[in-house]
Amino acid sequence: MYNKPFKNIDSFKPSKYELLPFDLEIISETNVHISNMLGEYLTLSKEHISELIEQKLEIDSRLYKELKRKFFIFDDTDEINTVIDLLSTRFRTKNQLISNFTGLHIFVVSLRCEHSCSYCQVSRQNVESVDFDMTEEIALKAIDLMFKSPSPSLKVEFQGGEPLLNFKTIQFVVNKAKERNAIEKRDIAFVIATNLALVDDAILEFCKEHGVLISTSLDGPSFIHNKNRYRPGNDSHMKAVEGIKKVRSVLGYDRVGALMTTTALSLKHPKEIINEYLANGFNSIFLRPISPYGFAVKGTKANQDLDEWLEFYFKGLEYIIELNKNGIKIREDYASIILSKIYGSRESGYVDLQNPAGLGISAVVYNYDAKLYASDEGRMLKEMGVEVFCLGDIRNQTYEELFANENFLEILERSVLESSPECYQCAYRQYCGSDPVYHFATQGDFTGNKSRSGFCKKNKTLFKKLIELYENDLETRSIFQSWFKRD
Amino acid sequence: MLDLNFDIVSSSSKDTIKGKLFKLTCFKDLQGAIALEYALIVKESSMHHQTQYGLYIYTDQKLYNESPLENKVLFPETATYLAENDIIKINSQADRVRTLYRKKANTNSFLVTENCNSFCLMCSQPPKKKDDSFLLKEIIELLPHIPKDCPEVGFTGGEPFLRGGAFIEVLRSVKQQLPHSSVHILSNGRLFKDINLARDLGSLEISDLMIGIPLYSDLSYVHDFIVQSQHAFTETIKGILNLKKMNVKVEIRFVIHKENYQSIQNFASFISRNFPFVDHVAFMGLENTGFAKHNHEQLWVDPIDYMGDLKESVLHLTRKGINVSIYNHQLCLIPFELYPNYRKSISDWKNEYFDECGKCSKIEHCGGFFSSTMSKSRALKAI
Numbered sequence: 001m002y003n004k005p006f007k008n009i010d011s012f013k014p015s016k017y018e019l020l021p022f023d024l025e026i027i028s029e030t031n032v033h034i035s036n037m038l039g040e041y042l043t044l045s046k047e048h049i050s051e052l053i054e055q056k057l058e059i060d061s062r063l064y065k066e067l068k069r070k071f072f073i074f075d076d077t078d079e080i081n082t083v084i085d086l087l088s089t090r091f092r093t094k095n096q097l098i099s100n101f102t103g104l105h106i107f108v109v110s111l112r113c114e115h116s117c118s119y120c121q122v123s124r125q126n127v128e129s130v131d132f133d134m135t136e137e138i139a140l141k142a143i144d145l146m147f148k149s150p151s152p153s154l155k156v157e158f159q160g161g162e163p164l165l166n167f168k169t170i171q172f173v174v175n176k177a178k179e180r181n182a183i184e185k186r187d188i189a190f191v192i193a194t195n196l197a198l199v200d201d202a203i204l205e206f207c208k209e210h211g212v213l214i215s216t217s218l219d220g221p222s223f224i225h226n227k228n229r230y231r232p233g234n235d236s237h238m239k240a241v242e243g244i245k246k247v248r249s250v251l252g253y254d255r256v257g258a259l260m261t262t263t264a265l266s267l268k269h270p271k272e273i274i275n276e277y278l279a280n281g282f283n284s285i286f287l288r289p290i291s292p293y294g295f296a297v298k299g300t301k302a303n304q305d306l307d308e309w310l311e312f313y314f315k316g317l318e319y320i321i322e323l324n325k326n327g328i329k330i331r332e333d334y335a336s337i338i339l340s341k342i343y344g345s346r347e348s349g350y351v352d353l354q355n356p357a358g359l360g361i362s363a364v365v366y367n368y369d370a371k372l373y374a375s376d377e378g379r380m381l382k383e384m385g386v387e388v389f390c391l392g393d394i395r396n397q398t399y400e401e402l403f404a405n406e407n408f409l410e411i412l413e414r415s416v417l418e419s420s421p422e423c424y425q426c427a428y429r430q431y432c433g434s435d436p437v438y439h440f441a442t443q444g445d446f447t448g449n450k451s452r453s454g455f456c457k458k459n460k461t462l463f464k465k466l467i468e469l470y471e472n473d474l475e476t477r478s479i480f481q482s483w484f485k486r487d
Numbered sequence: 488m489l490d491l492n493f494d495i496v497s498s499s500s501k502d503t504i505k506g507k508l509f510k511l512t513c514f515k516d517l518q519g520a521i522a523l524e525y526a527l528i529v530k531e532s533s534m535h536h537q538t539q540y541g542l543y544i545y546t547d548q549k550l551y552n553e554s555p556l557e558n559k560v561l562f563p564e565t566a567t568y569l570a571e572n573d574i575i576k577i578n579s580q581a582d583r584v585r586t587l588y589r590k591k592a593n594t595n596s597f598l599v600t601e602n603c604n605s606f607c608l609m610c611s612q613p614p615k616k617k618d619d620s621f622l623l624k625e626i627i628e629l630l631p632h633i634p635k636d637c638p639e640v641g642f643t644g645g646e647p648f649l650r651g652g653a654f655i656e657v658l659r660s661v662k663q664q665l666p667h668s669s670v671h672i673l674s675n676g677r678l679f680k681d682i683n684l685a686r687d688l689g690s691l692e693i694s695d696l697m698i699g700i701p702l703y704s705d706l707s708y709v710h711d712f713i714v715q716s717q718h719a720f721t722e723t724i725k726g727i728l729n730l731k732k733m734n735v736k737v738e739i740r741f742v743i744h745k746e747n748y749q750s751i752q753n754f755a756s757f758i759s760r761n762f763p764f765v766d767h768v769a770f771m772g773l774e775n776t777g778f779a780k781h782n783h784e785q786l787w788v789d790p791i792d793y794m795g796d797l798k799e800s801v802l803h804l805t806r807k808g809i810n811v812s813i814y815n816h817q818l819c820l821i822p823f824e825l826y827p828n829y830r831k832s833i834s835d836w837k838n839e840y841f842d843e844c845g846k847c848s849k850i851e852h853c854g855g856f857f858s859s860t861m862s863k864s865r866a867l868k869a870i
Contacts, residue, residue, distance in 0.1 A: 002785060006608060009746075012712040040760075069705050069757055077707040079721040082680075085728055086761060093763070345763040345807075481806050 014059055014075035020083070022072050024049070025427040027464070038090050039342055039430035040070040041467070090345070097347045097362075102149040104351070104363035106157045106376060107142060107173060109134045110166035111368055115195055115236060117229045119261055119291065124161055133166045134368040139173050141394045142366035147180060148399040153187040157215075159365075159376070164198040174210050191215050196243025197231065204250040214247050216240055218258040218280065220266060220273035228263050244280055258282055262290045267308050270316035274323075278330060286333035287316045289458060291377075306454045310461055321469075324479045336483035338459075338466055341431045344484050351375065353433035353459070357415035360391065360403060370395045372402055374411070377437040389437060411436050414446040422450040428463045488858040489836035490565040491586040497551065498560040501581035508587070509542050510632050511573045524632075528569060529554070544569065572634050576625065587629050593835050595633075596641035597626050599654060603645045605675050606715040607701075609744055609779035609786050614645055623650055626657055630664050639669040648678045655687050662693045669695040673740075676700035677719055679726030682733075689733025697736040697766060700727060703747050705757035713746055731764055738767040744779075744786040748793040755800035759807040768804055770797060771832075772815030776859040783861055790820050791866040798822050818853035819870045833857055843869055 002008055022036045032049045035041040044052070044063065051057050052073070057064045059075075067073045074083050097103075111132035113124040125132040134142075146154060156177060158170050174190055181188050190212040199214075207214065219225040222237035229236040240258075247256040258277065260266070266273060270287070277285040290309050313334075320332050337350045351358035359374035366372060370393050373379040378389025388411075392402045415434035417423040426432070438455050439448030450456040469476050498504070509526035515534045517525060526542035527534065535554055543559040545551035546569075551561040562569070562584065569575070574588035588595050600622055603614035633640070640661065647654050661670060670693055679685045688696075700723060704710040707720035730737050739762065741747075741754060751770070758768060772790060773779055779786060790797075797813070802824065804811045813825060814832035821829050831854040838855040847853070847869035856863075 002608070002782065005606075006782070007712075007715060009709070009712040012708045012717065014708055038760075065706060068707075069753060075707075077711060077718070077720070079718065079725075082721045082725045082728075086724060089728055090761060345760065478802075481803070484806065 012077065014077045017055060017057070017059075017064075017068075017073045017075040019053065019055075019073055020071055023425055023427040023429065033427050034072065035427045035430060036071060037430060038071060038087060038094070040072070041342075041427070042066060042070060042072065093345055094347055097349050098354075098356075100151040100153075101361060102146075102364050103151045103153055103349065104155050104157060105142070105146045105149075106159050106363060106365040107134065107139070107163075107169075108159050108161070108365060108367045108379065109139075109163045109169045109173075111161040112165045113160055113162040114165070114197065115162065115229055115231045117261075119228065119263055127165065132161070132368055134169050134366075136169065136172050138366075138368070138370045138395065139169055140176065141370065143173060143177050143180060145366070145372075145394055145399055145402070146177070147184055147186075151186070153189075155189045155191065158190070158192045158194075160193070162195055162198065163192055164194050164203065167203060171206060174206075174212065178210065189213065195229070195231075195236065195240065196247070197236070197239040199243050199246060201250075204247065207247075207255075208251055214251065214256040216243065216247075216256060216258050217261065218244075218276065218282075219260050219263070220269060221276045224263075224265055224269060224273065227265055228261065241280060248281075253281070259286055260288060262288050262309065262312070264290075264305075264308075267312040270312050271319050274316055274319055274330070278323075278328065283329055284331040284333055284336075285320075287313050288334070289313075306458055310458065313462075314465065321476055321479060325475055329482075331483045334462075335466060335480070338431060338462055339470070339480050340484045342463070342467065343470070343481075350433075352435055353431075355415070355417045355429075355433045356412045357434040357436050359389070359411065359415070359436060360408060361412070364391075366394060374408060375437055377441075381437060381441060386440070388440065411446050420447050420450075422456075426460075428460055431463050432459055488839065489568055490563070491836060493563050493566055493584055495577075495582050495584060496548075496561040496563055498581065499557055503558060504542055504560070504577050505581035506577065506579045507541065508574065508576045508628055508632065511544070511569055511571060511575065513571050526575070528571075529559075574629060574632050576629075587625070588633055589836075590634060590637075594639060594641055595637065596643050597629075598622055598644065599626070599642050599647035599657075600645040600650055602649050603675075604649065604677060604716065605646065605719060607778065608713055608715065608746065608782050609742060609773055609777075611774045611777045611779060612643070612645070613777045620650070620653070623653055623657060627660065630657075630660055633665060635665065635667070637665060637668050639671060640665065642670075642672045644673065646675055646678070647672055648674055648684065651678075651684070652687075655691070658688070658691055658693065658696075662691055666694075669697070671697050671699060671738075673699045675714065675719070675723060676726035676730070676737075677716075677722035679729045680722045682729045685726070685729035685733045685735065688730070689735050695736075697738050698730060699738040699740050699769070701740040701742065702727075702754075702758075703741060704750060705754045706750075709747065709750075727762065727765070736766040737762075738769060739765050740769045740771055742771045742773060743788070743790075743793060743797070744773050745788045746786065748788050748796070751793060751796045751800045752803070755803050759804055759809060763807060763809065765809065767810045767812065769812045769814050770801065771813075774815060774857045774859065775861045776857070780859065780861070787862050789862075789864045789866070790816060791864050794820060794822065798825055801825055801828050815854065815857070817856065817864070817867060818849050819847065819868050820864055820866055830854070841867070843867065845869075
């Protein structure tokens with residue numbers, strides 16, 4: 001107790017509270033998960049949720065304080081305009097990336113490839129057919145369009161086919177973009193996505209001079225990698241591993257990244273794949289979902305694949321957590337993207353989990369033939385005969401015509417979660433995104449029926465499981481926190 | 488503890504020095520009009536030759552008695568800390584001195600006002616209601632004399648921004664006269680609920696300006712209780728948002744005591760989620776003066792009892808990319824993981840060490856104790 005002139009805490013306590021908007025999902029017989037537009041969440045019992053809504057909560061209870069500090073309620077010691085100012089600042093900060101518009105610009109410089117990967121979704125062309133290369137004329141148009149994007153940072157990613165088969169166009173783009181950037185002053189980065197089989201000293205010297213990064217494929221140990229990524233001589237794995245070493249020796253240790261593609265074969269070997277990444281000196285791995293494109297896009301096979309993938313994923317994640325607990329630092333990138341969406345203050349910018357969809361907004365694809373695609377998967381669907389994700393032809397259309405085309409805007413509009421059936425009241429909406437390409441490929445509809453959607457099932461399962469892991473073990477929580485993207 | 492305000496022991500002529508401000512020097516050959524602005528610190532009789540200094544300062548009685556000079560004063564022996572480039576002010580009766588600026592101090596802070604719109608349970612400088620606008624006038628008088636290489640100037644209160652436009656004008660003058668100095672202001676931030684004040688401050692564009700704002704809880708009514716003012720939390724929150732909108736750097740200060748030590752972790756998580764853009768977070772030990780002394784029993788908590796929570800909170804904020812410091816603690820109580828965040832923060836004129844500290848190998852890195860300290864942690868030890 002305090003003596004005069006000081007007042008005791010009772011004089012300052014609130015007397016009544018009101019609700020702020022939130023969504024809920026019943027997660028068990030007894031419990032309800034609630035979340036709000038900031039992504040704050042809480043799990044509470046069904047009795048408590050009734051008390052909350054009927055405004056009967058005890059002001060001194062732990063639950064009251066927890067709901068208040070997470071902005072599910074506000075009371076007469078708060079002032080609503082200040083609460084709104086605070087919340088809208090957070091919401092704006094979190095979604096700031098949208099206003100930057102397109103940051104990732106994918107240049108498909110050639111469809112030619114000397115690999116014959118089992119899962120290739122691009123109609124690769126054989127090594128001699130130069131008709132499938134991007135010309136300098138088209139590359140210049142693409143560079144022009146790229147600088148029309150308002151984004152303060154631009155990332156140019158060269159893809160294929162095998163982009164190194166058309167290295168002269170890569171050199172041309174890097175030189176021209178840098179020339180242009182002397183005036184534009186954007187934060188610009190270059191990446192070549194390559195299988196490394198063709199990398200040589202001259203290429204690496206160029207990369208070193210211009211700060212170009214390398215991204216390669218590593219699907220796992222040789223028995224997986226070589227099966228997935230067939231190449232005459234069956235030496236794809238060896239080429240990749242040697243290539244990684246070579247790149248590091250010239251460009252530096254952190255200038256090469258690796259991505260894995262998950263196949264039916266990979267699903268049985270999460271540990272072996274993770275060990276392969278460790279053995280090659282990587283401190284992160286992206287356990288990517290099986291792509292639904294190219295095969296098994298419809299029907300029960302897709303769901304079965306998803307269940308198997310989830311099992312694979314959680315086995316892998318469990319192993320990664322165990323490694324970290326034993327002092328071996330390795331990050332799982334899919335988890336870290338989702339965790340930073342749940343617990344971070346800024347969007348990670350991951351293309352496949354954006355609301356509205358990341359199509360054209362997060363990334364755009366300049367195809368070798370001057371066609372512009374709203375996403376890499378959109379380009380792949382085109383190779384299967386679906387044209388809807390093509391924004392137009394960059395040779396004769398303006399930036400405005402390409403990016404404000406009715407067809408494209410319609411797709412984006414249908415991808416907004418706040419107005420999508422089921423999503424609009426989902427308690428995990430704030431962490432989620434839209435994937436019109438996936439839903440078009442699997443259901444023939446940009447929005448998709450979420451009760452039948454593998455995308456929905458996959459992400460909701462991940463959100464729930466990651467929250468559970470974060471909440472239930474302090475050691476796991478601090479490992480997860482070390483994975484967050486810094487703001 | 489240094490005696491920054493002291494009585495004059497003896498002086499030769501009160502009329503010529505009363506109310507005056509002097510820069511101090513040890514250089515005995517200053518010539519001309521400029522010498523009048525200076526007080527010469529006389530350390531030996533060879534300095535007794537006549538020039539035209541505004542004042543001659545002695546701390547040695549014998550030397551003072553022997554001095555043939557006019558305008559001589561004798562200061563107490565506790566004033567021997569005074570050195571070159573320090574600035575002092577003689578009061579209007581010419582019987583007392585205030586040290587306004589010390590070149591060697593780790594911080595030079597200026598009291599803007601003792602008026603305040605809060606009434607914090609642990610205030611180290613309890614607010615007063617009387618008009619003290621002369622303080623600001625004194626700062627204006629002092630500013631041109633501060634050495635241009637002064638690294639940092641601080642302003643405290645009370646609540647400095649109660650002086651409104653007049654204080655903003657002082658800051659404008661700081662920017663003009665000390666363009667290379669960092670400026671740190673302690674404010675409860677409540678008045679910045681008015682965006683116009685935030686705009687006025689922001690538009691000064693002082694290059695390295697930081698406002699240190701106390702926030703004592705993540706729950707509105709707990710903060711309101713600690714600062715003894717209804718709606719203070721809301722006003723401070725609004726103020727922080729407005730300052731950041733105007734690109735002013737903000738530091739959040741959390742003084743730890745019995746009313747909030749159990750919710751340090753909740754507080755840290757509140758900051759990282761709602762204010763990831765703040766420039767600095769400081770966790771501060773209690774200074775046992777003013778109201779904190781009065782409310783000692785209600786407020787004091789052994790730091791060792793919250794050290795675990797403090798560690799988690801600091802690490803959490805650090806992982807989120809926020810700069811965090813720990814002020815006013817003894818190094819031996821701090822887990823080694825937090826050494827990078829530990830600051831030797833207790834002002835050099837009011838810190839002390841205990842006997843057992845003499846055996847400690849890290850004493851030079853430790854801030855020690857406030858000389859006002861009443862309770863010691865049970866976990867203190869030489870390390």
